[in-house]
Each structure stands twice: as C-alpha cells, then as structure tokens.
Amino acid sequence: MATQNSAVLARTGDNPFLRTVAALSTLAGWCAAAMIVISVGITCQMIFVRFVLNGSTYWQTEAVTYLVIAATLVGLPYVQRLRGHVNVDLIPLALRPRARFILSMLTSALSISIVAVMLWFGYEYWHFAWDRGWRSDTIWAVPLWIPYLALPLGFGLLLLQLIADAYAVLTGIDKPFSLE
Amino acid sequence: MDPLLLGGIVAIATILVLFSGVSVAMGLMIVSAAFLILFDGFGSLELMPEIFFGKLDNFALLAIPMFIIMGAAIASTRAGADLYEALERWLTRVPGGLVISNLGACALFSAMSGSSPATCAAIGKMGIPEMRKRGYPDGISAGSIAAGGTLGILIPPSVTMIVYGIATETSIGRLFLAGVIPGLLLVSLFMAWSLYATLRSGNMAVLSTRRYSWSEKIEVLPRVLPFIAIIIGVLYAMYGGVATPSETAAVGALLCLLIAMVIYKLWSPVAIWDVLRDSTKESVMILFIIAAAGVFSYMLSSLFITQSIAEWISALDVNRWVLLAAVNVFLLVAGFFLPPVAVILMAAPILLPVITAAGFDPIWFAVILTINMEIGLISPPVGLNLYVINGIAPDISLRTILVGSLPFVACMVIAILLLCLFPGLATWLPDLVMGPAI
Numbered sequence: 001m002a003t004q005n006s007a008v009l010a011r012t013g014d015n016p017f018l019r020t021v022a023a024l025s026t027l028a029g030w031c032a033a034a035m036i037v038i039s040v041g042i043t044c045q046m047i048f049v050r051f052v053l054n055g056s057t058y059w060q061t062e063a064v065t066y067l068v069i070a071a072t073l074v075g076l077p078y079v080q081r082l083r084g085h086v087n088v089d090l091i092p093l094a095l096r097p098r099a100r101f102i103l104s105m106l107t108s109a110l111s112i113s114i115v116a117v118m119l120w121f122g123y124e125y126w127h128f129a130w131d132r133g134w135r136s137d138t139i140w141a142v143p144l145w146i147p148y149l150a151l152p153l154g155f156g157l158l159l160l161q162l163i164a165d166a167y168a169v170l171t172g173i174d175k176p177f178s179l180e
Numbered sequence: 181m182d183p184l185l186l187g188g189i190v191a192i193a194t195i196l197v198l199f200s201g202v203s204v205a206m207g208l209m210i211v212s213a214a215f216l217i218l219f220d221g222f223g224s225l226e227l228m229p230e231i232f233f234g235k236l237d238n239f240a241l242l243a244i245p246m247f248i249i250m251g252a253a254i255a256s257t258r259a260g261a262d263l264y265e266a267l268e269r270w271l272t273r274v275p276g277g278l279v280i281s282n283l284g285a286c287a288l289f290s291a292m293s294g295s296s297p298a299t300c301a302a303i304g305k306m307g308i309p310e311m312r313k314r315g316y317p318d319g320i321s322a323g324s325i326a327a328g329g330t331l332g333i334l335i336p337p338s339v340t341m342i343v344y345g346i347a348t349e350t351s352i353g354r355l356f357l358a359g360v361i362p363g364l365l366l367v368s369l370f371m372a373w374s375l376y377a378t379l380r381s382g383n384m385a386v387l388s389t390r391r392y393s394w395s396e397k398i399e400v401l402p403r404v405l406p407f408i409a410i411i412i413g414v415l416y417a418m419y420g421g422v423a424t425p426s427e428t429a430a431v432g433a434l435l436c437l438l439i440a441m442v443i444y445k446l447w448s449p450v451a452i453w454d455v456l457r458d459s460t461k462e463s464v465m466i467l468f469i470i471a472a473a474g475v476f477s478y479m480l481s482s483l484f485i486t487q488s489i490a491e492w493i494s495a496l497d498v499n500r501w502v503l504l505a506a507v508n509v510f511l512l513v514a515g516f517f518l519p520p521v522a523v524i525l526m527a528a529p530i531l532l533p534v535i536t537a538a539g540f541d542p543i544w545f546a547v548i549l550t551i552n553m554e555i556g557l558i559s560p561p562v563g564l565n566l567y568v569i570n571g572i573a574p575d576i577s578l579r580t581i582l583v584g585s586l587p588f589v590a591c592m593v594i595a596i597l598l599l600c601l602f603p604g605l606a607t608w609l610p611d612l613v614m615g616p617a618i
Contacts, residue, residue: 033453033460036245043242043430047423061239064426068245069236072471075464084461085203085468086519090561092201107202110210117213122229151229177201 010081010165011174018173021164022081028157029078035071039064059140066147073154077161083178092177101169104176108166115159122151183488190215190485194526204522205465205472212472212479219483228475235474236467239426243342243352245463246429250337250414251294252459253436254407256451257444260289260302266400269392278314279324279374282307286328287367291335292411296557300329300568308573317381318576319584323558324374326565326581327588328367330554333520335363336415340520340553342425343466344546347473347528351543352425353418357610358543359550362599366551369591377587406443410435419613466521473525480530490533500538501600504548507531508596511549515556523553547606548596555592558585 012018046060079085092100128134130145168174190211197207209228216224267281267288282303290299304325311321333340336356345352414432418425440446440455480486493503510531514523527549535545557565560582569581599605 029457029460032464033456036249036460036463037456039242040246040249040430040433043246043427044434047427047431051422064242065237065239068242068467069233071245071460072236072464072467075460076468079461079464079468080203082457082461084465085205086465086522087201087203087207088199088517088562089201090199090517091196103200107200111202111206114206114209114213117225118209118229118232121226122232124226125229125233148233151233155229 010083010161010178011168013168013173015168015171015173018164018168021160024157025077025081025161028074028076028154029081032071032075032078035067035074039067039071042067058138062136062138062140062142066142066150069147070150070154073150074157076154077157080158080161080165087177089177089179092179097176100176100179104169105166108162108169112159112162112166115155115162119152119155119159122148122155126152183484184492186215186483187480187485187489190480190483198518204518205468208469208472208476208526212475215483216479224482227478231475231478232471235471238346240342240346240352240424241467241470242426243429244339244466245459246426246433247294247337247339247342248462248466249433249455249459250410250429250436251292251298251339252455252462253433253440253446254289255293255295255298255302256446256455256458257440259292259404259407259444260285260299261306262400262403263289264303264306266404269397269400272391276375276378278307278311279316279320279378280371282311283324283328283367283370283374286325287331287335287363288408290329290332291337291363292407294332294337294339296329296332296565297568299332300325300565301572303328304569304572308569308576316378317584318580320374320377320381321584322569322573322576322581323584323586323588324370326558326569326585327370327591329565329568330557331363331366333553333557334359334366334547334550336360337411337429338550339466340524340550341546343470343521344524344528344549346470347525348532348542348546350546351610351614354543354610354614355546356415356418357613358547358606360609361605362547362551362595365598365605366554366591366595369594370588373587373591403443406439407436410439469522469525473522476526477529486530486533489530490537493534494537500540503534503538504540504600507535508548508552511552512555515553516559517556517562520550520553520556523556524549541603541607543610544599544603544606548599551592551596551599555589559589 010022012022042060042064046057049055049057092103095103126145126148129148134144135141136144165174169176193214194211197211198204202210213225213228264281264285267284268278271277271281271284285303285307286299289303290296293299307325308321312318332338336359338356338359341355341359342352344350345355410432414428417423417428446452477486511523511527514527532542536542557563566578566581566585570578
C-alpha cells in the first residue's frame with residue numbers, strides 16, 4: 001500500500017544520537033518551511049512592485065526559485081523523519097518479520113549509498129562553483145555557490161537521518177519500515 | 181545490449197525497487213544510479229546532483245508549494261464542514277439533496293484543498309453519518325465520498341495538473357481549463373448513479389430533505405464564500421494574463437492563510453505551524469520526486485531507452501485507439517500502485533511523444549491520465565481514499581466501501597470513453613478562453 005504515514009514519526013527512544021539527529025532534522029524542517037514562507041513574501045512583493053509601483057523586478061524570480069530548491073533539499077531530512085516520503089510497501093507487507101528486517105537493512109544500505117554519492121558529488125559541484133567563482137548568467141549574477149550549498153547541506157542532513165533510521169531499526173528502537 | 185530489452189530490464193528493476201518499501205523518489209535515484217554505473221561507469225554519477233538541481237531550477241515549480249499552502253490552509257479550517265452545511269441548506273429542493281450536496285461539497289472542497297484524503301476526511305466525517313442516519317445504503321454513503329474526493333486532482337486548481345504541465349511543458353492554464361468540463365461530467369455521473377442506486381434500494385423516504393429558512397441559508401455564506409472567491413480570483417488572474425500561475429498562487433496562498441487566521445481564528449502558532457508543516461512536507465515530497473524523476477529520465481535517455489521505446493511503438497504501426505487503450509491499461513495499473521504524481525513524472529516523458537505522434541492532444545491526454553489516476557485512488561491495493569473512509573467510518577467494512585466505490589469506477593470509465601468519443605469535452609473550454617492551441 002502506498003503510504004504517507006502522517007501519524008508516524010521516526011522513533012528515537014532516549015538514545016542521544018537519535019535525538020540529536022531528530023533535533024537537527026526538525027531544525028532543517030523549520031528552515032525549509034521558513035524558506036517557503038519567505039518565497040510567498042518575495043513573490044507577493046514582486047507582484048506589488050510590478051503592478052502597483054510599476055517598478056522593475058530583476059532579482060525576485062531567481063531568488064524565489066533558489067529558495068524553493070533550498071527548501072526542498074534542506075526539507076528532505078525532516079520529511080524523512082516525518083515518514084512523509086511516499087512509498088509503496090507491498091513487498092515488506094508480504095514478508096515475515098525476519099525477512100522484512102533484512103529487506104529493510106538492504107533498502108537502507110542502498111538509500112544511504114545513493115545519498116552518500118549525492119553528497120559527495122554535490123559537494124564537488126558546490127566546490128567547483130566556489131573555487132571558480134561561478135555566477136548565474138542573469139542581471140543579478142548571484143555567486144552560484146550560495147544556491148548550490150543546498151546540495152551538500154540537504155543531502156548531508158538526509159544522510160544523517162537515514163543512518164539514524166537504520167540504526168534505530170538495528171537496535172530495535174524502531175520497526176522495519178515503521179510497520180507494526 | 182538492445183535498448184528495448186534494456187528498457188524491459190529497467191522497468192522490472194524499477195517495479196521491484198519501488199515495491200520494496202523504499203520511498204518513490206529514493207527508489208528512482210537508486211535505479212538510475214545502478215544502471216548508470218553498469219553502463220557508463222561510476223564516474224557518470226558525477227552529473228546526478230547537477231541534474232537534480234537543474235530539474236528544480238524552474239520558477240514554475242513555485243506553483244506547487246503555493247497551491248499546497250492554499251489547500252492546507254483551507255483544510256485546516258472548518259471550511260469543509262461549512263461548505264457541506266451550506267450546500268445542504270441550499271439544495272433542499274433537489275431530490276436526494278443530501279447525497280447530491282455531499283458530492284457537490286466533495287467536488288468543491290477537493291478542488292479547493294487539492295487533497296483527496298483531506299476531502300474524504302472533512303466531508304465524510306459529517307456526510308457519511310448523516311446519510312446513514314437518513315437511511316442511505318452504506319455503500320452509497322461511503323462510495324460517493326470516496327469517489328467525490330478524487331475529483332480534486334481533475335478540477336482546478338490541481339497540483340497533479342501542475343506537475344503534468346511541468347513534466348510535459350504544456351500550459352498549466354490550459355490544463356486547468358481542460359479539467360473543468362470533465363470534472364463536472366464526472367460529478368454529474370456520480371450524482372446520477374447515487375440517485376439511481378438510492379431509488380433502487382427502495383427507500384424513497386430518504387430522498388426527502390429538511391427545509392431551511394432563508395436566514396439559515398444566508399447565514400452560512402460568509403464562511404464559505406471567501407475561499408471560493410480567492411480560488412476564482414486566482415484562476416481569473418491567471419487567465420487574464422495578469423500573472424503566471426506561480427505568482428497568482430503565491431498571492432492566493434497569502435490570502436488563504438490570512439482568511440484562515442481572520443475568519444476561522446487560526447491564531448495560535450501551533451495551528452499555523454501545523455499548516456506550514458503539512459504543506460512543507462507535501463511540497464518537499466513532490467519536489468523530491470520531480471527532481472528524482474528528472475535523474476531517472478536522464479538515465480533512460482542516456483541509455484537510449486526513451487528513444488527506442490518511441491521508435492518501437494511507432495514501428496508497430498498499431499491503430500491509434502488500440503495504442504490509447506494500451507496506454508490506458510498501463511496507466512490504470514500504474515495508478516493502482518503508485519501515487520498520481522509519481523506515475524505522471526515517470527510516464528509522461530515516455531508516453532507523451534508516443535501519444536502526440538499518434539495525433540492525440542497532450543492537453544486532452546492529461547485529462548484521460550488524471551481520470552485514470554482517480555480510479556487508482558479508490559481501487560485496491562492502494563486506494564488511499566478507501567482507507568481514509570475506513571478510518572472515519574470504522575463500522576462500514578472495507579469490503580462494503582470497496583463494493584460501494586466500484587460503480588463510481590464505472591462512472592470514471594464511462595467518462596474516459598466519452599472523452600475519447602468527444603475530445604472537445606476537454607479541449608473546447610481551453611480553446612475558447614485561451615485561443616486555439618497551436
């Protein structure tokens with residue numbers, strides 16, 4: 001069944017590592033929500049400037065685009081913690097607990113590897129932009145390392161949350177796939 | 181390796197990975213990375229973050245969180261209950277007014293909130309007990325709400341349509357308009373079936389409704405009109421060419437939040453955070469799938485799978501309606517298992533060239549695709565809406581809900597057939613308002 005377990009949170013028990021990661025992810029979630037709210041504000045400001053003041057707007061569209069990207073990337077760990085990334089758990093539901101546990105370890109290992117790859121190459125991409133002083137080819141000419149920073153940051157935090165999730169299943173604090 | 185065979189292997193791998201409980205977005209990235217490593221070496225993964233970022237680097241995507249905030253703000257209030265009450269009070273003279281007003285409330289609320297499960301919960305919580313109290317059969321009470329809740333992805337403003345528009349680079353304005361008449365058609369079919377089934381159950385008494393005085397009718401309006409006015413305003417601004425969908429949606433989001441705060445007294449920081457948290461969660465989830473699907477379609481085209489499938493299908497030289505039927509079956513099956521957004525993002529880049537080459541209109545196809553996705557929402561094994569109804573009316577068995585929903589699935593199939601016979605149902609309104617498509 002495709003689920004977005006709205007009621008389920010990643011369980012932390014009283015494990016200090018899990019609690020720290022949960023706190024970090026929650027903080028990231030607040031930042032993501034704040035960035036979305038700021039993009040509402042900037043877009044409304046842009047419309048006001050353009051239609052009411054008849055002024056020109058050159059930075060708003062770009063700023064809002066980068067804010068939404070950053071909100072997405074930085075929001076990833078928080079949504080992972082809320083179990084909000086929609087999934088289809090047909091196979092896990094059909095498995096016995098032992099097999100389900102093994103499958104959950106396998107999918108965790110794959111997720112952790114792919115996110116680690118994204119973190120590594122995301123960091124490299126950001127570093128290129130930083131080293132070579134890349135700027136966006138618009139009038140605003142934003143130094144691109146600023147928006148690109150969201151890549152290593154988001155994937156880094158997501159990696160932490162995924163490791164914490166796998167650890168919680170390994171130690172029995174959380175159930176595989178958060179299924180009862 | 182033959183790209184077609186490779187395509188088959190990718191498809192099977194994708195299905196296995198997606199069913200393994202890993203999140204849809206993560207699954208798409210895992211499959212993409214695996215095949216890229218296999219055929220182009222580990223170094224080819226270097227491009228993944230750039231593609232991921234590039235897919236999100238699009239101002240049009242702002243429309244997604246904005247429409248989601250609008251919906252979440254509306255869904256957090258009593259607006260659903262008010263809407264339900266308003267329609268019930270205003271539709272008393274219509275025979276079978278209760279089930280009709282329930283379906284109407286579902287259509288309006290699901291369009292406003294953009295969320296199927298939220299609609300089922302908001303309208304169903306009031307509507308289902310009321311219908312059962314008045315003697316409507318359980319299957320009709322539950323089925324009508326489950327089906328009514330699916331209308332939101334078709335009737336504008338619809339996040340599903342926005343995602344389709346972005347994935348296929350078609351006009352979101354046109355897509356929204358294209359959903360209007362088919363949406364009304366579906367509501368009418370749903371209403372007709374509900375009335376017929378209620379009459380057939382032999383319980384005529386349930387069709388009579390309570391009378392309401394004019395003051396009772398007027399009293400509910402101030403609580404429902406503002407949200408409806410905003411939605412209409414947003415759509416009007418979009419079609420007036422005043423601003424892009426993203427821009428008007430941002431204003432709409434701000435206004436919906438303000439109305440929720442002023443009219444529905446949503447003052448407490450906790451309540452506001454709930455709205456923001458839910459919309460952030462939903463937006464991030466969808467945007468993550470969009471970016472991951474971008475990586476996935478990069479993998480497909482860099483291994484020449486997309487191109488080969490398109491060539492293969494055109495070489496088959498099948499009748500276009502046979503092709504469409506096959507595409508429909510594919511979408512239907514995909515929709516049984518996967519959420520609409522994921523199906524659209526994975527299927528659109530592959531199917532759209534095939535569909536347009538066969539002479540079908542991409543805007544019309546969006547409507548067909550969306551109705552297929554609606555069927556998935558009320559069919560097993562996923563059928564999100566069925567479980568929501570089961571949650572709010574636990575004493576109606578899942579089986580009854582399912583059986584009650586089946587006739588509504590039939591209504592949707594009829595709507596698809598009607599749309600095939602009369603494509604104008606979808607394309608007439610966008611052509612009228614925005615000029616003929618080029």
